[in-house]
Amino acid sequence: MPRLFRAKTIALLSALAAASAFAAANGLPPESVQGNVRYMTGGIGFDEAEAMRQAAPHYPLTIELAAKPIPPDSYPRDVYLSNVRVAIRDGQGQTLISTTTNGPLLLASLPPGRYTINAEVRGISQQRNVAVGNGSPQRVLFEFPVD
DSSP: OHHHHHHHHHHHHHHHHHHHHHHHHTTOOOOEEETTEEEEEEOOSHHHHHHHHHHGGGSSEEEEEEEEESSTTSSOSOOBOOSOEEEEEETTSOEEEEEEOSSSEEEEEOOSEEEEEEEEETTEEEEEEEEEOSSSOEEEEEEEEEO
16 A cells, blocks of 8 residues: 555656646746646746746636726726735535635636635635636636725
């Protein structure tokens, strides 16, 4: 039994190292894993944001985090947020991802199903429900009021 566990652990670590090397070579932030779910957060700077947008079609869910200026014309619309707490729960309420983002984008490799996403920044929390299927990837935008 210990040999099987060791072999599985080595295989998982090898796969993560290969994914991280691929991501780094393509300007992507490294992937993280929680349970059976792979995800990455980032998008700081033009190159990383563009690399993540190019990778987004390969992930069933993209979450984008932006500031919504108050009043609306107080600054340009393209102000993005990082350090946002994000939790994704499945239909049974089990938390699949719980993280703080390293940029305005989070890409998640989720199996088909219905999910609840909570995002929180500066004490302001928002929730969205999304259905992820076998078809086209889903994109969810959270806009937080910022003055």
